[in-house]
Amino acid sequence: MVSAALDRLGRRTVSTVAGFGYGAMVLVESLFFLVFGRARGQRVRWSAIAEQMRVVGIDAIPIVCLLSLTVGVMLAIQFIAALREFGAETGVIIAIAKSITREFGVLITGILIAGRSGSAFAARIGSMNVSQEVDALAVMGVDPVRYLAAPALAAMLVMMPCLTLLADVVAIVGSGLYAGPMLDMSLYNYLQQTLELIKPRDLLEGLGKSVVFAVLITLVGVCTGFSVQGGAEGVGRATTRAVVWSITAIILADMAFSFS
Amino acid sequence: MAATTADTVIEVQGLEAWYGRRRILKGVDFSVRRGEIRVIMGGSGSGKSTLLRHLIGLNRPLAGTVNMLGIDLAHAGTEELLQLRRQIGVSFQGGALITSLDVEDNVSLPLREHTQLDENTVRIMARLKLEIVNLGGFQNLMPSQLSGGMIKRAALARAIVMDPKLLFFDEPSAGLDPVVSAELDELILKLRDALRMTIVVVTHELESAFRIADTITVLDHGDILVTGTVAEVRNSQNERVQDLLHRRPRDLVVDPDEYLKRLTEEDD
Numbered sequence: 001m002v003s004a005a006l007d008r009l010g011r012r013t014v015s016t017v018a019g020f021g022y023g024a025m026v027l028v029e030s031l032f033f034l035v036f037g038r039a040r041g042q043r044v045r046w047s048a049i050a051e052q053m054r055v056v057g058i059d060a061i062p063i064v065c066l067l068s069l070t071v072g073v074m075l076a077i078q079f080i081a082a083l084r085e086f087g088a089e090t091g092v093i094i095a096i097a098k099s100i101t102r103e104f105g106v107l108i109t110g111i112l113i114a115g116r117s118g119s120a121f122a123a124r125i126g127s128m129n130v131s132q133e134v135d136a137l138a139v140m141g142v143d144p145v146r147y148l149a150a151p152a153l154a155a156m157l158v159m160m161p162c163l164t165l166l167a168d169v170v171a172i173v174g175s176g177l178y179a180g181p182m183l184d185m186s187l188y189n190y191l192q193q194t195l196e197l198i199k200p201r202d203l204l205e206g207l208g209k210s211v212v213f214a215v216l217i218t219l220v221g222v223c224t225g226f227s228v229q230g231g232a233e234g235v236g237r238a239t240t241r242a243v244v245w246s247i248t249a250i251i252l253a254d255m256a257f258s259f260s
Numbered sequence: 261m262a263a264t265t266a267d268t269v270i271e272v273q274g275l276e277a278w279y280g281r282r283r284i285l286k287g288v289d290f291s292v293r294r295g296e297i298r299v300i301m302g303g304s305g306s307g308k309s310t311l312l313r314h315l316i317g318l319n320r321p322l323a324g325t326v327n328m329l330g331i332d333l334a335h336a337g338t339e340e341l342l343q344l345r346r347q348i349g350v351s352f353q354g355g356a357l358i359t360s361l362d363v364e365d366n367v368s369l370p371l372r373e374h375t376q377l378d379e380n381t382v383r384i385m386a387r388l389k390l391e392i393v394n395l396g397g398f399q400n401l402m403p404s405q406l407s408g409g410m411i412k413r414a415a416l417a418r419a420i421v422m423d424p425k426l427l428f429f430d431e432p433s434a435g436l437d438p439v440v441s442a443e444l445d446e447l448i449l450k451l452r453d454a455l456r457m458t459i460v461v462v463t464h465e466l467e468s469a470f471r472i473a474d475t476i477t478v479l480d481h482g483d484i485l486v487t488g489t490v491a492e493v494r495n496s497q498n499e500r501v502q503d504l505l506h507r508r509p510r511d512l513v514v515d516p517d518e519y520l521k522r523l524t525e526e527d528d
Contacts, residue, residue, distance in 0.1 A: 127359075128358070128359075131354055131356060132352045132356040133358055135352065136352055136356035136358075137358075138317075138318060139317065139318065139350045140350075140369065140418075141342050141374060142369065147373075
């Protein structure tokens with residue numbers, strides 16, 4: 001019994017370490033192809049990156065706006081209710097502004113993109129793996145990491161900060177829609193006060209996180225896709241795993257940021 | 261041995277392969293000469309697909325050497341491997357066309373990735389190859405709109421678009437009706453004559469194997485039973501070769517100890 005449990009633990013540990021190593025390798029290779037690929041005749045196509053940027057970023061704009069607007073209104077309601085008890089309603093604006101720019105804007109975007117694009121990466125690469133398309137690319141001398149992973153990573157690195165910025169703006173407007181009237185202010189005044197209270201550091205913290213989240217979501221999605229085995233069922237499992245693990249990864253990373 | 265190396269394009273020695281604890285290839289020696297059509301034949305589970313994966317460099321040999329066009333796969337660097345891959349074409353069993361690209365883009369993919377040709381030239385070359393495989397006019401269809409035979413022919417067009425020296429073909433007739441499969445056989449012969457390629461075909465279809473092969477290698481349970489011309493294989497005295505040729509069911513000899521062990525042993 002004990003030896004079987006130890007055996008399992010050992011195997012899991014080895015495969016987890018191998019997973020981290022594989023992820024690191026995909027990251028390094030993708031960055032290598034993005035930076036040096038062109039000089040070595042192994043370029044990553046602009047058209048592939050642009051296509052991924054559209055799928056990952058532009059197509060996500062409506063849903064990002066909807067969710068961040070909702071979260072903005074919700075935060076305003078909660079903060080006003082909570083701070084009113086202490087008679088500290090004037091602190092509402094700064095509390096909302098900081099929590100959105102530092103935390104909620106990027107977290108909402110991250111979770112949304114993990115669910116949307118992390119799973120899409122895993123499903124796309126996974127089904128290509130199952131139908132031998134990844135093998136076909138490899139024997140044609142087209143590195144699958146360069147062809148499939150690098151454009152996704154580049155697109156995510158650009159679009160995640162953009163979407164995060166968008167989410168920040170929309171969420172703050174959303175909070176203003178509720179908090180403005182409650183504080184006897186026009187929306188314009190509310191936004192102006194918010195702009196005065198936000199420091200560049202707040203925005204940068206959110207954007208810095210968004211870059212880390214972009215890397216995590218892409219790597220988890222792409223690596224689970226490449227490791228798919230066992231047909232359509234395997235693709236399904238990989239998709240689920242990609243979403244669960246990328247959300248877990250970004251929340252853990254978020255906590256690490258908060259400590260530092 | 262200089263004369264043989266100039267003439268030999270594939271040289272495999274003592275190749276071993278394992279899946280977990282199952283030994284798939286048992287020290288396989290295998291060589292193919294320039295310009296011949298070699299058919300690798302064997303039943304399911306004979307290790308022929310595994311041998312193919314080693315030849316095209318998807319699996320690295322655990323033991324033994326695989327030498328293709330003078331490049332040792334086990335010790336080849338990225339650059340060498342890339343160079344080799346530009347000189348070989350592979351047509352996979354299921355076609356393995358990229359589903360998000362149409363037929364023409366699929367066929368042009370190697371040209372776009374490996375050459376600096378302008379778009380017009382790429383288009384013309386891709387369409388030329390599509391004409392060779394009788395798919396002229398179908399260039400704008402998506403892979404999902406193609407029939408089984410068309411997928412195989414499109415995959416073949418993609419495999420030959422770089423004019424490879426070596427062409428690998430995995431199960432050309434699997435899942436096709438007899439007419440289409442016969443057409444594909446003719447196509448393979450035509451390619452060898454017109455483009456002077458060395459072709460390695462993996463199949464379990466006897467009829468097609470005998471029609472296209474110059475030489476045949478029969479693989480069984482990871483061992484090479486016989487390698488020779490069509491006539492030599494037909495007249496082989498080896499019982500298992502004859503079983504395969506005459507579609508006789510195998511007489512599986514059961515070893516009682518092994519049998520009990522398989523039934524009772526715990527999974528690892």
